[in-house]
Amino acid sequence: MQTRTTGSSLLFQLVLLTLPLFQEGKPRKIINPLIGPFIAYGERFYMCEPNNRLLPCRWNIRASHFNPYKPQELQRLTGNVTTDVTVNDDCWSRSAVDVRSNNQWKENAFVFHFKNGACRVLKENIPDFYKQVMKGKDEGGCSMPPGVYEVNNTPVNWSFPKVPILPYGSWRFRLTFGKAENLYACFVIEAKNVPKTD
Numbered sequence: 001m002q003t004r005t006t007g008s009s010l011l012f013q014l015v016l017l018t019l020p021l022f023q024e025g026k027p028r029k030i031i032n033p034l035i036g037p038f039i040a041y042g043e044r045f046y047m048c049e050p051n052n053r054l055l056p057c058r059w060n061i062r063a064s065h066f067n068p069y070k071p072q073e074l075q076r077l078t079g080n081v082t083t084d085v086t087v088n089d090d091c092w093s094r095s096a097v098d099v100r101s102n103n104q105w106k107e108n109a110f111v112f113h114f115k116n117g118a119c120r121v122l123k124e125n126i127p128d129f130y131k132q133v134m135k136g137k138d139e140g141g142c143s144m145p146p147g148v149y150e151v152n153n154t155p156v157n158w159s160f161p162k163v164p165i166l167p168y169g170s171w172r173f174r175l176t177f178g179k180a181e182n183l184y185a186c187f188v189i190e191a192k193n194v195p196k197t198d
Contacts, residue, residue: 035167038193040158041066041075048174048186056084057177057185061133061151071197074155081133081149085184088143091118093177100170118177119143128157158191168193 045061061079097110114121119142123130130136132154134144171191178184 036165037196038166038168039071039196040160040191040193042158042189042191044188044190045079046188048176048188050183050186055183055185057087058082059185059187064153066192068194071194074157076153076155077133077151078153079151082147083144083149083184084146085179086143086145087177087184088119088141089117091177091179091184092116093118093121093175095176096174098172098174099167100172105172125160125162126158127161128159132156166193168195 042063043066045059045063047055047058049055059079059081061077061081063078064076066075067073093114095110095112096108097112098105098107099109100106119136122134123136123142133151133156134149136142136144169192171193173187173189173191175187175189176183176185
């Protein structure tokens with residue numbers, strides 16, 4: 001008799017738990033998927049210069065905090081990018097993307113290597129960063145001459161037109177570019193992405 005009561009009680013609890021999953025006979029999602037359209041935001045921006053050697057391109061950028069209650073509000077950047085060399089499409093670029101899992105970085109989850117076209121790759125993949133920070137133009141050739149590119153509380157839309165969906169989580173982007181055997185820059189961005197809401 002005790003077993004039957006316990007079994008009936010468990011069955012009743014199971015029915016109560018599954019009822020919210022269905023509305024008018026159609027299943028509803030109650031848990032966000034693991035991959036999909038996303039909103040990205042940067043948390044830390046720093047250099048990864050080898051052997052503490054100063055490279056010709058450097059950045060000193062900080063970002064405003066992301067407000068999860070206002071996900072459509074653009075993150076604001078303050079700081080500068082300084083380059084002593086011209087960055088154009090004669091330069092190569094490489095992006096190694098690490099993913100955070102089990103409290104540690106799993107390196108090289110994605111690796112992208114472009115033998116040339118570093119400026120174009122930036123323009124096409126992170127267009128608002130290119131426009132707002134690097135003061136790039138939408139039309140014409142792609143070139144960033146030597147100089148200091150400053151931003152002061154400048155809103156940046158972290159949209160990636162060529163990557164419409166991505167697994168949600170914490171990411172570390174190591175961006176390097178240079179010309180021939182010369183390394184010009186090694187930038188790191190620690191970022192997160194969350195599901196995009198309407």
